Amino acid sequence: MLDPRYVADHVDEVRAALARRSPAAAASLGEDFAETVRARRAAIQEVEAGQQQRNAESEAMAKLDKKSPEFAAKRDELKALSTRIKEGEARLSELEKKLGELVAVVPNIPDPSVPDGSDESGNVVVRTGGEKPEFAFTPKAHWDIGTGLGILDFDRAAKLSGSRFTVLFGAGARLERALINFMLDLHTREQGYVEVLPPFLVKDSALFGTGQLPKFEEDLFKIHRGDAERNYDLFLIPTAEVPVTNLHADEILDAASLPIAYAAYTPCFRAEAGSHGRDVRGLIRQHQFDKVELVRFATPETSNEEHERLTRNAEEVLKRLGLHYRVSLLCAGDMGAVSQKTYDLEVWLPSQGVYREISSCSNFGEYQARRAQIRYRPEPKAKPRLLHTLNGSGLAVGRTLVAILEQYQQADGSVVVPEALRPFMGCDVIRGR
Template sequence: MLDITLLRRDLDGVLQRLQARKTPQPFLDVTRFQALEAERKQLQTATEDLQARRNSLSKAIGMAKGKGEDASALMAEVGGIGDALKASAERLDALQAEMHELLMHLPNLPQADVPLGADEAGNVEVRRWGTPRAFDFTPKDHVDLGEPLGLDFETGAKLSGSRFSFLRGPVARLHRALAQFMLDVQTLEHGYTECYSPYIVNREVLEGTGQLPKFKEDMFWVLRGGDTAASEQYLISTSEISLTNSVREQVLDASQLPIKLTAHSPCFRSEAGSAGRDTRGMIRQHQFDKVEMVQIVHPEQSNAALEAMVGHAEAILQKLELPYRVVALCTGDMGFGAAKTYDLEVWLPAQNTYREISSCSNCEAFQARRMQTRFKNAQGKNELVHTLNGSGLAVGRALVAVLENHQQADGSITVPVALQPYLGGLKVLKA
């Protein structure tokens, strides 16, 4: 959530920065915002005048009673002022609730160095690692490679519908090995604390990290038997939600920062891409696994933490011997809560292109303001923390990349050296 004082102080500047995200600026009803602000100011001025008048009358009543004079008229006026103050307070609460609703739909403001652009065409490549392999045979895609190894889309569709998969045998073992490998690297080498968090969360938790209210239709809702729609719960679309909210409504000590958390979890997303795109295979599924990284840091350290987090995701790809590139997302392609984002895109031979496998974002104080997460700064005052999140990595897409990049002409898969201990020393994966 944006700071309301920023909008009050520099509305034009905020609108200009929002305009960079998407043209035309669709996020804020400016006329409504200005009307609410004008009424709020009027109400606050009138309230202050009423309070001053009540204080003056209270003194006059005391003086009148001290002189034995009749103060009934003054007391009646004070009673009327009390009723007016109550009505003003109720209206002010209603105004603030409506203003809060407006703010909840505003995305974060991009940092000044974020590339300008309307969509992914405006993203800027930062660097590449590794060289795509030159095959002496026609490489297969992960579907054709995976089916003999136990990748079963027919059973997944039979059980749950389209965009679900069923893994068995060697490919299921590879999927598990990848997740364990990623967790070990992030905890043992990069200092994250491993967590196991709920997969079902309450509405206010999703509001805290920005999935609600804007993306409600993209979530899987949960309604238990006998419950009503009032008891809103949702399946997580990423464990960023539960990890970040683990510090909601807390005032942390500065010595606790940075807090670095990681978790392996399934993720559930109903918006699994537009019709006709990525309908084949595991690239875009309604249910997929991910190892998530979250950091809660001092505001002065968040940009450095973002660069480090990107490196933590890169380390996985390098150990898996997978060529990739790092891309700085432009203003029009960043997520709702991000102030700056880097994507890691892994090379997929069958598609002859790079595809996203990790997204690392600095959300600055955007989520912290929603969650009311603060720390005691050097002056002893409460200050909002900064939050960051990133994939370290998407397990299913890593599986796709390993299958395609390490395939052999006979359909077998050479296991990367770093992954072999997680497969009992197995060097080649075959049906």
């Protein structure tokens, strides 16, 4: 989150920066926040005035005869003053706590390099990659290709779990597994990431650390565990970003250890609240999906460079698979609430004639690090500083599978396997079960 004290002291400046996102973002610093800021300032002045008075009175008392009535009277006055100061400090502490709670739901400030805009129409295409496939036939959607080959089954998944779930059979399941292995091998063997396999259930503190809580709880699946000895909630992770970023929560890292780079495969679980009627067919918007996530920790001085590196690392997956895609710099109004700058990798889907997001690569600045208290020491004995966190999908596996089915489809209904995946698949073409 933002620094509550900085926001309190620069509220107009912060509100103007948030207005680049949306009027609602600027309004998140509303009257309740303004009143809390005013009360906090008054409490600070009261406490500081009391402390100054106590210091002056203590000096005056030190000059008095300890056996004199004046000394005893001054001592009683100081005791009463100290009590008032402690009460003022307690009020200030409560106001600081409330200020933090109010700031916890305020979005991140967009980086100055982020373009203005209220929605995706304001995004800027930075570059494109790969050749756009051309077909001598009308290309099919991935759900028709997958069901035709017998490798995707939406009906049986609905029987098991309801809508927005899929069963993968045969070459479909093998393609999913091949993509995971290919991505992890690329990121760890060639790009220097350390592979991590984290828990898939996390505490609410981890979700607060990365910014999903308290504002986005409706998008999460909560698991309640209660018995005679234990009574608590855990959440299914919406992305590996949550457990992997929080690996270093409440830690102070050595500057020499930075940057740190992790790659993690996990299933991901999202309630997709508010997405009713959107992408109801196929694999694009599922309640459960696989993803390989890239997470980096960097110093503030190097985080912009690390952001470019992370984006290129994720982009390399698309290059190796020979998929057509583009990279877009998101405008202020289209970024996620936690991000200060985001590049979206968008893959081409010929059946719809559109680009769809397959990875969001974001620099969060200090926002997550402050929530999770992830710090580093620039040099021995130096005061710890908040580091910068970054992450991006490397890639969303299901959407990569979608892109392969659509971009590599053949007129006879088969799908050519990208050359980079053939060692993992054991075949050159998918012809069904």
